[in-house]
Structure formats: C-alpha cells, structure tokens
Amino acid sequence: MNKDEALEYLRGNHLPTVWCPGCGNGIVLKAMLEAIKNLGLQKDNIAVVSGIGCSSRATGYIDFNTMHTLHGRAIAFATGVKLARPDLKVIVITGDGDAMAIGGNHFIHACRRNMDLTVVIYNNNIYGMTGGQYSPTTPFGDKATTAPYGNLEAPFDIVEMAKTAGATYIARATTYHYMLMVKYIQKAIAHEGMSVVDAVTQCPTYYGRYNKSGDAPGMMQYFKESGISLEKAKSLDQKALEGKIIIGEFVDIQKPGYVSEYNKLRENLKVKS
Numbered sequence: 039m040n041k042d043e044a045l046e047y048l049r050g051n052h053l054p055t056v057w058c059p060g061c062g063n064g065i066v067l068k069a070m071l072e073a074i075k076n077l078g079l080q081k082d083n084i085a086v087v088s089g090i091g092c093s094s095r096a097t098g099y100i101d102f103n104t105m106h107t108l109h110g111r112a113i114a115f116a117t118g119v120k121l122a123r124p125d126l127k128v129i130v131i132t133g134d135g136d137a138m139a140i141g142g143n144h145f146i147h148a149c150r151r152n153m154d155l156t157v158v159i160y161n162n163n164i165y166g167m168t169g170g171q172y173s174p175t176t177p178f179g180d181k182a183t184t185a186p187y188g189n190l191e192a193p194f195d196i197v198e199m200a201k202t203a204g205a206t207y208i209a210r211a212t213t214y215h216y217m218l219m220v221k222y223i224q225k226a227i228a229h230e231g232m233s234v235v236d237a238v239t240q241c242p243t244y245y246g247r248y249n250k251s252g253d254a255p256g257m258m259q260y261f262k263e264s265g266i267s268l269e270k271a272k273s274l275d276q277k278a279l280e281g282k283i284i285i286g287e288f289v290d291i292q293k294p295g296y297v298s299e300y301n302k303l304r305e306n307l308k309v310k311s
Contacts, residue, residue, distance in 0.1 A: 039072040047071045047081065049101050056095055058166075060254025062213040062239030066160050067096050069216060069237070070129070073224035085126045087116040089141060091133040092167045092241075093160035110140030113148045116155050124297045127227055130157040135165045138174035138194050149203030152231040154295040158223060159196055159234065162241035170244035181248040196236040197288050207233035208289040212261035213240060215285055222287065231295035238283055 048071075057063050074084065085103040088094035089112035097104040103126070107115045112130050120128045137145050137159050148155060164182055165171040172182035174194045181188055200208045207229040209222035219237060226233035240246065240257035251257050261283065268286030271279060294302075 039068065039075060043075060044068060044071055047074065047101055048099055052099050055099060057092060058241075058243040060240065060242040060257075061092070061166075062162065062241070062254070062258075063093050063096065063160055065213040065216060066093070066158065066219065066237045066239055067100070067131075069219040070131075070158060070223050071100070072220045073227060076220070076224050077227060079127060079227075083126060084129065085116075085119050085123070086129045086131060087112045087119060088131040089133075089136040090167075091136045091160075091165070092162075093131055093133040094136060095167075096131050110136055110142075111144065112136065113141060113144040113153075113155065113157065117144075117148060117153055120154050120297065121300070124154070124301075128155050129227065130155055132157065132159055133166075133173075134159060134161040134163065134175040134196070135171075135173040138196065138199070142174070146199070146203045149200055149205040149232050149234070151296045152204060152206055152293065154231060154297045156223070156226045156229070156233045157235070158226070158237055160237050160239050161196060162239045162245055163193075164241055164245040164248075166241050166244055170248065176245075180245075182244070183248070196234070197284075200232075200234040200236075201289055204232070205234045206231040206289060206291040206293055206295075207287075208236075209234075209287045210236040210238065210283070211285050212238040212258075212265050212283060214258045214261035215265055218285060225287070225290075229290075230298070231291075231293060 087105045088097040090109035097106045112132050116128050116130045163176045170183040172185045172189045176189045179188045211219035222235050226235050242254045265283045265285050271284045
C-alpha cells in the first residue's frame with residue numbers, strides 16, 4: 039500500500055497524528071488499512087470502535103464509521119454495533135491496558151460468546167498515553183513509572199487468554215513482521231466469530247526508555263531477533279523460549295459466530311409461535 043492508497047482511508051484534515059516519533063501504532067494501523075484494501079471492503083460497510091489510549095486515538099484518523107468510546111468499553115460498544123447492524127464488519131482497536139485491564143472482563147466474555155468482532159490489540163507492554171505505567175502485559179521485572187524498581191506482577195499472555203476464553207481466530211505478529219501482520223488482520227476480518235490479533239508494537243518513549251531497549255529501530259531489531267514462528271517454538275523447551283516472541287496463527291476454528299446463533303434462535307421462535 040503506497041501513500042496515496044493509504045490516504046484514501048484517512049481523514050487528512052486530522053493529520054498529523056499525536057503519536058510520538060518512532061511509535062509503532064502507525065505501522066499497525068497501516069497493516070489494518072492494507073488488510074481492508076486487500077479484502078475490497080467499502081468504507082461505509084466497516085465500523086471501527088476504540089476505547090482510550092494511544093492506539094485508540096486511531097479512530098480519529100480513519101475515514102470509516104467510527105466510535106471513540108470509554109476506557110475499557112470498546113468491546114461492549116462494538117458488541118452493540120454488531121447486534122444492531124450485523125451487516126457491518128466491526129473492528130475494535132484497543133491497547134494492552136485498555137483491553138486486558140479495565141476492559142478485561144468484556145474481552146473474556148466476547149471471546150466466550152464468539153462475538154463477531156475483530157479485535158486488534160496494540161500491545162506495547164505499557165500504558166503510553168497516560169504516563170508510562172506498567173500494564174497487564176509488562177514483563178516481570180521490567181520498569182515503568184509505577185514500577186521504578188521493576189514490575190512484580192506476572193504478565194498476561196494475550197494469545198493464551200483469548201484461547202482459554204474461546205476466541206475462534208487468534209494470531210500474533212510484531213511491527214517488524216509487517217506482511218504477516220497484514221495477513222493475520224486480513225484473515226481476522228474475514229473470519230466469522232471472535233478474532234483476536236496480538237499486534238506487538240514498540241513504545242520507545244516510555245517502555246524503551248525505561249528499560250533501555252533502545253530507540254524505535256533498536257526495538258524493531260529486537261522484534262526481528264526474538265520473533266520465532268509457532269512451528270519452531272514447538273520444538274524448543276521453556277528455557278529456550280525465554281525472551282522470545284512467538285508469532286503465527288494459534289487458533290483458526292470455523293464455527294458459527296454469535297450473530298448466526300442469535301438469528302437461528304429468532305427463526306426457531308418464529309416457527310414455534
């Protein structure tokens with residue numbers, strides 16, 4: 039996707055973005071736009087819902103039906119949109135803090151219901167917009183403004199959380215593995231039911247600075263060196279996997295989504311009446 043093609047999906051009068059130099063949010067957003075272009079979807083047939091956070095500011099820049107909602111409540115709003123307008127492709131843009139902390143309960147139950155949503159989680163392991171606090175995905179021992187001596191809490195694995203809760207399409211890629219990210223988001227949007235993409239991205243301003251992970255190119259170099267395929271990971275023991283980012287498609291189950299099951303119930307009730 040070139041610049042002109044990307045601009046077709048953007049609200050040019052709202053640019054430039056508020057994102058810091060080197061932030062990976064623009065890469066994830068571009069991957070989503072390229073996936074939409076590849077699918078040939080019309081802008082009016084897409085709804086994008088976000089909560090609060092760096093990533094959630096993306097809805098202000100894209101020219102779709104968009105909602106910038108409350109902290110942690112994007113999936114709840116998106117569920118309402120999908121039930122009211124099942125003809126729309128509904129995509130949720132959220133962050134690791136927005137989705138896994140205050141929004142964690144909504145995330146779990148949307149997976150459990152196999153709700154027909156595509157949830158793209160911009161996972162930078164930290165709260166960026168609100169000041170660099172540690173998030174539910176901050177690795178143990180890493181630093182943040184609220185963990186100056188190191189995080190003492192075990193992090194969530196977004197993929198494992200989604201698997202356990204019942205999502206039917208789950209994938210992970212980093213901003214370095216851009217083409218894979220496009221592929222996974224594209225498959226997630228086309229998928230019926232709950233699809234989750236763990237989009238691992240860099241935050242040089244807070245996470246990189248506090249943890250001496252380098253600037254944006256340095257952090258992406260780390261993604262390159264530490265990213266391994268799911269197939270390769272299966273052959274390694276737990277010690278060998280320390281510090282690695284496993285990328286790939288973890289779940290791809292074809293089964294009716296919530297909207298299909300809801301419509302079946304409606305038809306059955308009509309027959310009985």
